[in-house]
Amino acid sequence: MQYPGNLFVVAAPSGAGKSSLVKALMELDQRVSPSISHTTRAPRGQEVHGREYYFVSRETFDQMVAQDAFLEWAHVHGNRYGTSKHAIEQRMAQGADVVLEIDFQGAIQVKRIFPNAVLIFILPPSWEELRSRLERRAEDSADVIEVRLKNAAQEMAHAKEFDFVIINELFERALFDLKAIVHAQRLRFTAQRIARSDTFQALNIS
Numbered sequence: 001m002q003y004p005g006n007l008f009v010v011a012a013p014s015g016a017g018k019s020s021l022v023k024a025l026m027e028l029d030q031r032v033s034p035s036i037s038h039t040t041r042a043p044r045g046q047e048v049h050g051r052e053y054y055f056v057s058r059e060t061f062d063q064m065v066a067q068d069a070f071l072e073w074a075h076v077h078g079n080r081y082g083t084s085k086h087a088i089e090q091r092m093a094q095g096a097d098v099v100l101e102i103d104f105q106g107a108i109q110v111k112r113i114f115p116n117a118v119l120i121f122i123l124p125p126s127w128e129e130l131r132s133r134l135e136r137r138a139e140d141s142a143d144v145i146e147v148r149l150k151n152a153a154q155e156m157a158h159a160k161e162f163d164f165v166i167i168n169e170l171f172e173r174a175l176f177d178l179k180a181i182v183h184a185q186r187l188r189f190t191a192q193r194i195a196r197s198d199t200f201q202a203l204n205i206s
């Protein structure tokens with residue numbers, strides 16, 4: 001599949017800061033648009049259906065799987081999460097750059113379908129800081145935090161399969177790195193598109 005928009009995939013262990021970084025990126029860069037995933041997880045305090053996620057029952061999710069409605073989906077921390085094809089294809093066709101905030105399993109599925117997708121992994125600076133961010137966020141029960149920390153080691157082992165790794169210690173520094181990656185990739189994609197087109201011929205440049 002080839003679209004004029006770019007696809008960026010950001011993954012991280014829970015609490016490393018990917019949602020905060022992607023939100024800050026979108027505030028600075030209007031060309032970046034989020035994908036809203038479907039999940040069987042229950043909404044957290046302030047979350048709204050259709051804004052953070054489409055919160056659906058397992059039956060609805062399974063129906064969507066059967067209908068081949070997902071670009072990718074995975075079991076994460078005991079729930080199901082998926083990116084619907086509808087969520088991204090229309091916007092990429094219109095030339096938007098879409099950012100997916102998904103887990104490593106989904107990221108690997110996306111790379112198989114869109115080899116040009118840029119995979120970015122966010123790491124926390126330490127285990128202690130990861131735990132303390134999850135606790136300070138105060139959105140999940142102690143049990144859920146333990147499950148997420150237990151899964152973090154397995155998730156981080158996949159960082160090497162990503163195109164870029166950002167260590168989110170100082171937030172502003174990590175945001176700068178994320179912006180730099182998006183910018184550099186846009187330039188690379190532009191060069192690739194020009195190479196595929198007859199732009200050089202049209203400009204009479206050999």
Ligand SMILES: Nc1ncnc2c1ncn2[C@@H]1O[C@H](COP(=O)(O)OP(=O)(O)OP(=O)(O)O)[C@@H](O)[C@H]1O
Pocket residue numbers: 012013014015016017018019020021133134136137168169170171172174
């Ligand atoms: N560089 C940072 N320094 C200190 N705190 C941070 C930093 N980045 C993010 N945080 C805080 O850490 C907490 C977790 O961040 P966030 O919710 O963005 O993580 P996440 O990776 O999206 O987690 P999840 O996958 O569970 O949604 C939030 O309270 C956020 O404000």
Ligand SMILES: Nc1nc2c(ncn2[C@@H]2O[C@H](COP(=O)(O)O)[C@@H](O)[C@H]2O)c(=O)[nH]1
Pocket residue numbers: 011012013014037038041072073074076077081082083101102103104105106107
């Ligand atoms: N494979 C996918 N993973 C997804 C998707 N949407 C979110 N996620 C990942 O789930 C965990 C937990 O998220 P939370 O909101 O419950 O904290 C996190 O790693 C997300 O990136 C998706 O569509 N596909």
